[in-house]
Amino acid sequence: MNAPTPPAPLTFAAYKSAYKPIWCPGCGDYSVLSSVTKALAKVQVPPHEVVVVSGIGCSSRIPAYTTCYGFHGVHGRALAAGTGLKVARPELTVLVAGGDGDGYSIGGNHFLHACRRNVDLTYLVMDNHVYGMTKGQASPTTEPDWDNKLSPGGTGIRSFHPLVIALASGANFVARAFAGDPNGTAEIIAQAIRHPGFSFVEILSPCVTFRPEQRNWKQLAHPAPVEPTDDPARAARRIMTDDGFNIGVLYAGSRPAYPTGAGRAKQTPADLEAEFLL
């Protein structure tokens, strides 16, 4: 009797939906979408076992462009929804995605506490240093001297540093990727998915419409010249002193992930009721 033929491995095309993205031509988010689908093909988790949760903004459209389950949530609250989902359904692979405005401003507090809780999910931020969907306002990562019609002379406000904040808040995996390097980004996302705990990937994703000068990023980005470290102090020094264009895994820690599912104490409805008895 012939042994059953093993199923063919899933390719990235299996994770791409039939919907065509409506981002501006030239936007870095196209490459990020391609990297997400390639990363999922690397880890070979079937689409029906993956959920992509997003907030609001150009990049937060991404769930619709995959064949995975998706949740296009409330502005800045993608991490809250993703955390709840992972705790309730720990067998699922949860990717949370969004932009710098959604994640660092409106959702800034959720970002800190998601890092601190260390639930086993992957957070991808497509950072273009601008609010693109609402036509080009300065975001938390915008340079203080970015001169434009909406903030003449620049905001004068120091830029948010997401990587070092993630590290200080307890994220278990911290990486920087670049949309102009889709294959490298796919590899980093795959590593982030495999790494236990809260994995944070900051992806430099140019906005060619409101920040056309970001086309220059492909001349500036370069692989990080060092291997990932599991020492937070060393990682912090590297992140604080690099040029902002080091691409790669910058920190991979070993802190145990927040226990979900079988790792949590089982509570019955009666147990919960007992907790609230006066």
Place this chain on the structure above:
Amino acid sequence: MTPAPTKKKATPAKAAAARRSAPTAPRTLAEFMTLALAMETEAAERYAEFADAMEMHNNLEVAALFRKLAGIEGKHAAQIMAEMGWREAPAMPPGRATWEGFEAPETTPGDEVHYLMQPYHALKLAEYNEQRAAEFFEHFAEAGLPAEVRAAALEMAADEREHVRLIRDWLAKYPVPEPGWDEDPDPPAVAD
């Protein structure tokens, strides 16, 4: 005004490339053809992505052109698969230093397009890509590699040079766009 999407042989790219590793030379015919297949596949995928983007922005003439270019690159990939007798694309050699830059030499960077671009611009990008591909293969043909790899590299380089010639013929049918081709009377950007 937004910069033109046509690629220039800019020196900053060389400086950035110098900070990355040199491409790994293939040692066998199979390794060489794996690289060639990856190049063609990546180019086809990027052209298809551009075609989708242009369709969504109602630039249908350029969308059709990118779709055609995607088809051509896809045929090259299929031809390599058939010649090598492969049923599945083999894995790329391990490590990141496959290409000089982040992407294969025949791939247009994702940020080189504009929603108002014209067929001329798309063909200039294709011409540049084919030239880079030819130079890439010529580099391997001159690199003291085994004879069968050199022969394959020379054949691929000749193919790419032929594509450059065909694209130049194609380009001659389109006028050079007037200055201001990317000016939009109702622009999305209010920040300028």
